[in-house]
Amino acid sequence: MAELIIDHLEVAVADKVILNDVNLTINDGEIHALMGPNGTGKSTLSETIMGNPRYQITSGRILLNGEDITEMATDERARAGVFLAMQYPVEVAGITNADFIHSAMDARDHHEAVPVLKFLKALNQNMAFLDMDEDYADRGLNEDFSGGEKKRNEILQLMMLQPSMAILDEIDSGLDIDALKIVARGINEMRSQSFSCLMVTHYQRLLNYVVPDVVHVMMGGRIIKTGGPELAKELEKNGYEGLEQDVKG
């Protein structure tokens, strides 16, 4: 199962309300795109689903596979199957990329150690699939990775951890077309009935490579319109302003 329900969610940062009555249901196996201009609350929603302590849920609930995760800590949510590919992944030089991913897999399996050989085989396969050089495994976590390499490394973690629900926060920004295709290949590889995904993006470009089932538009902390993949194309043509007037009108 891979079902996420956002139910009347209101979120504040430092007592300022950012999200207002957000409702969203992602069913098993669906990929949704969340679009909208800068500063409308897309990243806030992503971070809130992951449980970033900077964001306070003032009302509403988040349900994952029927379980209320609203009060869960970040690491518990991750172990329950939520994954967030971050917009700006941090660098932690003191742990190697491979050790970090291995530790995360062990934690996901409730500290049942994932056998080393099995792990390395999967890591090498996925790295090859994402066109990543082997030495990225032994480098510090994201240490001195370029912006594009960091994004690719987020997708590597996604493929290794196999979460049931992934949020990809602007996974496409700062990528050249070749890197974008590789990242998209990784996301498409994950597609299955037991994986659902929310892709947050500014640009329609990503949606040419990962075709979403549903597209939402967020403005002013609310989802103002929901539709199929054609909604993204319409947005590209008319812009967000056109849509805003359309909705108001």
Add this chain to the structure above:
Amino acid sequence: MSLDELMTTDVLQQAQHPYYMGIKYAPKDYEFVTPDEAVDWQWSVDETTRVAIADYGITVSRLEDENRFPEQVAAFVRNHQANKYILQHFQQQLSGLKIIIPDHVVIKQPLNLIIDLMNSQPGAFTIAVLLGEGSQLTLQQTINMHGAATQVSCVIIGQQANNSQLTLATAIKNQTPMKVSLFGTLDVDRDCQTNWSLVPDVYGKLLGDVAINLNGQGSTAKLNAVKIGINQDYCGLQGSVNHWAPHTTSRINMRGVLFGRSKVNFTSIGQINHGAYGSDSQQEGRLMTVGEKAQGTVNPLLIIDENDVNAGHAASVGQYDPEELYYLLSRGITKQQARKILVYNFIAPVVHELDDNFQKMVVAAVEKGAGEDLYDKV
């Protein structure tokens, strides 16, 4: 020059407890009364080191067996005669080790020297390392304090002749709470490389002052220290590099992790004296305060009396980086494990300079401290 000539009544009367900017220590803690008893100690080496000592003509001798007061030690006393603790140290019976490495000896494998102190009374212990011209050596010294003594004073004196390379690691370990003072000076001639790492795994209180003097041009020094503060540990440590010659380079890196109610004051000094043009002095001092009641300060000082130089410093005292912690948690890693990763991440730049055995010592200290703080807050 004899010791009596050095330590005249005038000198003894004028000596003071040393002042270190930013280090708040209790002077009485490191004072002790002469028990007039020799330090009970022994030294040992592993097989590789034993063979190397024989093959390369290294002299290792007990200072107790010296007929005259060694000139290097006398010079150290003369240069520190205003420091009451150092005079106190040399008012005790001279105990310790002198290691002489001849000229043009290149030893690739690291040598391990273990010193076990078993004294039950306060004592003073001295190590002198003299590295010959063109020689290269990696020396790891572990000073274990087993005895019931509550106070120990350690002095480390080093000299490097021209064009030599020394990697020196000094660890001090004890089992019961103790008050330890550590004074060390490494004098470096021209075109040398020096890398000195300190691992004061001292349970109790430590006052330390270590310095590298770059006396000859073209030399480079690295001075590293890592302190894991546990329980009520106190550590006041000053690390300094003095540039006396042109085109000399120094890097000071001090890291501390503070568990429990431990207190750490780090002071680092990069001093570029007049005439040491073209020199470069960089320093970094960082503390991670894990224990809620832990306290620390970092005091970086640059003292520069020359125009054409490069110098810089960085300092920080703080908890975990919340963004880094969040990133690790978002992958399902538990809070305690994530915190531990961040602690190791924090000390990595200094710990990477150490060999396996010394790294293990640091890891053991972190695990011990983690037992108090990384788990119960989860």
